[in-house]
Amino acid sequence: MKIKTVETYDIRFPTSRDLDGSDAMNPDPDYSAAYVVLRTEEGAEGHGFTFTIGRGNEVVRAALDALAPFVAGRGLDDLGEFGRRLTHDSQIRWLGPEKGVMHLAAAALINAAWDLHARAAGKPLWRFLSDMSPEAIVDLVDWRYLSDALTPAEAVELMAQVESGQKERTSLLEAHGYPAYTTSAGWLGYPDEKIDRLARQAVADGFRQIKLKVGADRADDVRRLALARAAVGPDVRIAVDANQRWDVGEAIEWMTELSAYDPWWIEEPTSPDDVLGHAAIRRALIPKGIRVATGEHVANRVVFKQLLQADAVDFVQLDACRVAGVNENLAILLLAAKFGKPVCPHAGGVGLCEAVQHLSYFDYVAVSGRLDDRVIEYVDHLHEHFTDPVVVERGAYRPPSAPGFSTRIRPESLIRYSYPEGAAWN
Amino acid sequence: MKIKTVETYDIRFPTSRDLDGSDAMNPDPDYSAAYVVLRTEEGAEGHGFTFTIGRGNEVVRAALDALAPFVAGRGLDDLGEFGRRLTHDSQIRWLGPEKGVMHLAAAALINAAWDLHARAAGKPLWRFLSDMSPEAIVDLVDWRYLSDALTPAEAVELMAQVESGQKERTSLLEAHGYPAYTTSAGWLGYPDEKIDRLARQAVADGFRQIKLKVGADRADDVRRLALARAAVGPDVRIAVDANQRWDVGEAIEWMTELSAYDPWWIEEPTSPDDVLGHAAIRRALIPKGIRVATGEHVANRVVFKQLLQADAVDFVQLDACRVAGVNENLAILLLAAKFGKPVCPHAGGVGLCEAVQHLSYFDYVAVSGRLDDRVIEYVDHLHEHFTDPVVVERGAYRPPSAPGFSTRIRPESLIRYSYPEGAAWN
Numbered sequence: 001m002k003i004k005t006v007e008t009y010d011i012r013f014p015t016s017r018d019l020d021g022s023d024a025m026n027p028d029p030d031y032s033a034a035y036v037v038l039r040t041e042e043g044a045e046g047h048g049f050t051f052t053i054g055r056g057n058e059v060v061r062a063a064l065d066a067l068a069p070f071v072a073g074r075g076l077d078d079l080g081e082f083g084r085r086l087t088h089d090s091q092i093r094w095l096g097p098e099k100g101v102m103h104l105a106a107a108a109l110i111n112a113a114w115d116l117h118a119r120a121a122g123k124p125l126w127r128f129l130s131d132m133s134p135e136a137i138v139d140l141v142d143w144r145y146l147s148d149a150l151t152p153a154e155a156v157e158l159m160a161q162v163e164s165g166q167k168e169r170t171s172l173l174e175a176h177g178y179p180a181y182t183t184s185a186g187w188l189g190y191p192d193e194k195i196d197r198l199a200r201q202a203v204a205d206g207f208r209q210i211k212l213k214v215g216a217d218r219a220d221d222v223r224r225l226a227l228a229r230a231a232v233g234p235d236v237r238i239a240v241d242a243n244q245r246w247d248v249g250e251a252i253e254w255m256t257e258l259s260a261y262d263p264w265w266i267e268e269p270t271s272p273d274d275v276l277g278h279a280a281i282r283r284a285l286i287p288k289g290i291r292v293a294t295g296e297h298v299a300n301r302v303v304f305k306q307l308l309q310a311d312a313v314d315f316v317q318l319d320a321c322r323v324a325g326v327n328e329n330l331a332i333l334l335l336a337a338k339f340g341k342p343v344c345p346h347a348g349g350v351g352l353c354e355a356v357q358h359l360s361y362f363d364y365v366a367v368s369g370r371l372d373d374r375v376i377e378y379v380d381h382l383h384e385h386f387t388d389p390v391v392v393e394r395g396a397y398r399p400p401s402a403p404g405f406s407t408r409i410r411p412e413s414l415i416r417y418s419y420p421e422g423a424a425w426n
Numbered sequence: 427m428k429i430k431t432v433e434t435y436d437i438r439f440p441t442s443r444d445l446d447g448s449d450a451m452n453p454d455p456d457y458s459a460a461y462v463v464l465r466t467e468e469g470a471e472g473h474g475f476t477f478t479i480g481r482g483n484e485v486v487r488a489a490l491d492a493l494a495p496f497v498a499g500r501g502l503d504d505l506g507e508f509g510r511r512l513t514h515d516s517q518i519r520w521l522g523p524e525k526g527v528m529h530l531a532a533a534a535l536i537n538a539a540w541d542l543h544a545r546a547a548g549k550p551l552w553r554f555l556s557d558m559s560p561e562a563i564v565d566l567v568d569w570r571y572l573s574d575a576l577t578p579a580e581a582v583e584l585m586a587q588v589e590s591g592q593k594e595r596t597s598l599l600e601a602h603g604y605p606a607y608t609t610s611a612g613w614l615g616y617p618d619e620k621i622d623r624l625a626r627q628a629v630a631d632g633f634r635q636i637k638l639k640v641g642a643d644r645a646d647d648v649r650r651l652a653l654a655r656a657a658v659g660p661d662v663r664i665a666v667d668a669n670q671r672w673d674v675g676e677a678i679e680w681m682t683e684l685s686a687y688d689p690w691w692i693e694e695p696t697s698p699d700d701v702l703g704h705a706a707i708r709r710a711l712i713p714k715g716i717r718v719a720t721g722e723h724v725a726n727r728v729v730f731k732q733l734l735q736a737d738a739v740d741f742v743q744l745d746a747c748r749v750a751g752v753n754e755n756l757a758i759l760l761l762a763a764k765f766g767k768p769v770c771p772h773a774g775g776v777g778l779c780e781a782v783q784h785l786s787y788f789d790y791v792a793v794s795g796r797l798d799d800r801v802i803e804y805v806d807h808l809h810e811h812f813t814d815p816v817v818v819e820r821g822a823y824r825p826p827s828a829p830g831f832s833t834r835i836r837p838e839s840l841i842r843y844s845y846p847e848g849a850a851w852n
Contacts, residue, residue, distance in 0.1 A: 025516060025519070026516045026517075026520070028516070029517065029520075030517070042529055050558075052517075052520050053516070053517050053520045053523060054517040054520075055515065055517035055518050055811070056489075056492050056517060056518045056520070056521045056528065057494065058488065058492060059485065059488045059489045059492050059521065059527065059528070060521065062484065062485045062488035063482075063485045063527065066481065066484060066485050089481065090451060090452045090453060090454070090455070091452075091454075091455065091456070091478075091479050091480035091481035091482060092481050092482045093451070094452070094455075094478050094479045094480075094482070095482045095486065095526060095527050095530065096525075096526050096697075097670070097697075097698070097723060099522075099525050099526045099699070099725060100521060100525045100526015100527050100528060100529065101485060101526050101527035101528060102482065102485065102526060102527060103526065104521065111569050137490060142699075144673065145673055145674075145696060145697040145700060145703070146673070147673040147674070147675060147676075148673060148674040148675060148703060148706065155440050235652075241633065244523070245569055247570065247572070247573040247574060248571075248573070248574040249573060249574060250573075253498070270571060271523075271570075272523070272573040273524075273525070273725065273726065273727045273728040273729055273732075274571060274728050274732065275701060275702070275729075275732060276701070276732045276735055276736060277571070277574060277728075280481050280574065296428075297523060299525060299699065299725075300699065302697045302699040302700050302703075306699075306700065306701060306702045306703075307802055309702055310702060362528065
């Protein structure tokens with residue numbers, strides 16, 4: 001297959017008009033996608049995107065345009081080579097390396113290529129990946145900078161160990177789904193009454209874990225967590241998320257105060273670049289029964305590697321679009337399996353639930369082989385704009401059977417939410 | 427003062443036409459600047475830029491345009507607030523945070539604001555900074571995420587300790603200059619004869635340290651380092667620079683082989699994100715007499731903080747334009763002083779020597795108060811395009827007396843090297 005054209009879009013949803021999605025660092029996001037459509041000479045399409053929260057989405061689109069010459073007119077049969085082509089160019093690499101705007105754009109293009117391949121194979125991405133051999137998976141990974149933590153041979157061995165149970169786990173997954181938790185109850189901008197109501201509703205809907213935003217005001221957090229705990233009872237897990245608001249010492253003090261309400265994890269307590277800071281926070285909080293999670297802003301596999309090496313996190317919150325797409329997320333799944341840490345992906349935003357579910361299913365079927373303490377974030381936002389929206393029932397994601405990566409936005413939504421010319425912005 | 431207009435430029439020099447600047451990761455750079463001119467309503471100007479190596483420079487320019495609304499029509503009297511305004515916007519922050527393309531653009535704008543201020547004060551930047559009180563310097567820093575390593579009060583105390591010797595050090599600096607080392611002898615694309623000739627010339631010119639690029643071929647590196655050592659003798663320091671080519675184990679093995687030729691430091695042995703990797707490399711190489719240096723690609727103060735906390739580096743190679751300009755580099759100078767590590771800035775490229783010299787002078791006069799083992803990189807490239815080019819004589823930088831940040835490209839060069847329309851590209 002050969003790519004003929006690369007079309008790019010700046011898509012924004014005016015979510016800041018209400019307070020859905022509000023947290024301590026992000027008071028008024030406009031959930032957005034830098035979106036790309038790859039077309040082959042034969043007329044096949046691959047759709048991919050990366051997620052942003054508004055301003056600057058046009059810079060990511062400019063980055064997509066800067067990477068288009070590495071894609072248009074060229075082959076994409078070898079998805080490992082395709083990924084490295086987008087992250088190894090010596091001049092472009094200077095702008096990272098492998099982080100920020102250029103890496104977000106690489107994610108969109110690589111994810112689009114996977115959508116195209118999975119669709120050509122007539123399989124949903126999670127099955128397309130699960131049907132590959134361990135050796136083929138390993139060939140997709142960029143191994144640079146990983147060998148002090150994991151080698152390709154070890155990765156093959158990890159996957160080979162669980163290979164015999166694949167068929168059974170696939171059946172279980174299709175029968176029972178994959179556990180979800182909901183963030184929809186706990187946005188920072190919500191009044192107490194709404195949190196109480198939504199927390200009770202979440203339990204009634206079958207969720208065994210909810211998440212609350214914290215970090216803006218300590219007294220508010222105590223009050224909100226107390227009421228959420230009263231609403232859900234002692235057995236439903238409550239994760240809290242500070243969205244990077246704290247310094248290390250502040251995170252420890254603040255969470256110590258919240259520990260009375262038995263929070264399951266503290267997410268993004270500080271800078272996502274601060275491996276040693278997360279390790280210090282974890283050392284202080286584990287004795288108080290609080291685990292540490294991060295990942296949605298972790299720049300690349302090298303930082304994830306260190307979070308695992310330093311025993312700095314309990315949960316690996318990979319994001320489908322922050323690192324270089326499926327390829328780099330395979331590396332992260334393999335690293336997490338090596339260190340025995342559950343992957344609990346970041347989702348929400350625009351289309352992140354649709355995309356990232358595939359990675360968790362693949363992890364369960366072919367990498368970790370485990371479901372214990374694994375959950376995928378769920379936010380009931382904007383799914384109606386996708387041609388293959390996620391299905392979450394009784395607190396569980398239901399794996400899609402449609403071919404592709406579930407990353408396609410409906411054509412009418414692409415028109416309506418194009419920024420700044422779409423009708424939604426006039 | 428209030429900014430009236432923000433003009434942005436994509437400037438590229440076709441340096442890939444020869445092999446100057448070639449290294450193991452960057453075989454054919456076109457040294458480039460995403461350049462910005464701020465104009466006040468009163469007609470004052472500030473010029474700033476960030477450095478890239480070619481492709482993608484247009485994406486950084488797009489990022490400058492995305493940040494322009496935070497600058498145009500607004501004040502810039504408070505440079506601390508100005509810096510935070512460019513790095514704290516909640517929507518833009520999602521694209522980093524504080525790394526990659528958006529951070530490079532913030533650097534250019536913040537540096538332009540400093541050029542404007544220093545010029546308005548009639549002082550070169552290094553003097554403008556040195557004349558500020560420790561308290562005023564501390565107010566310029568974004569302290570978020572630093573308090574586990576350094577507090578504002580400690581930073582004031584560090585500067586106060588050396589305050590009495592400022593006048594004497596300023597005189598010494600103006601009389602003797604600041605030590606430089608040269609990278610011009612050792613580009614990877616140069617033949618042996620040229621390395622031999624340029625290394626001897628460097629010693630004759632007064633340099634006490636040179637640098638060679640390594641990391642592409644081990645046998646070549648052994649041969650080139652042996653001939654450079656023979657050319658400069660045992661007392662001139664030879665640094666080597668792998669430009670991120672290696673995994674951790676590979677770096678240790680490769681440098682162990684080169685240790686016979688007494689390299690002074692190994693620079694960028696692996697990923698700039700790999701704090702723990704650098705620490706492991708340093709632990710293995712220090713017993714062999716080899717020090718570790720990194721910084722030109724270190725994304726921000728949080729990663730520098732960890733490199734120091736983990737005792738992962740011997741030299742802090744800050745870059746004038748990679749992090750958020752002068753403001754964030756003040757944080758890095760203070761962190762380095764706290765941990766007692768010499769700052770040896772990255773320079774070369776386009777205008778990096780011109781800009782970064784000011785930070786080293788300020789460090790000597792007002793922060794560390796020391797010159798031992800401190801050197802500024804020097805590459806004799808492209809200085810002719812600047813209105814106030816660096817002066818390096820007998821192996822030492824000579825501090826400029828002209829007002830500003832030395833960051834202004836000549837108007838005729840801005841026209842000739844504008845990409846893609848300038849005459850240099852036709």
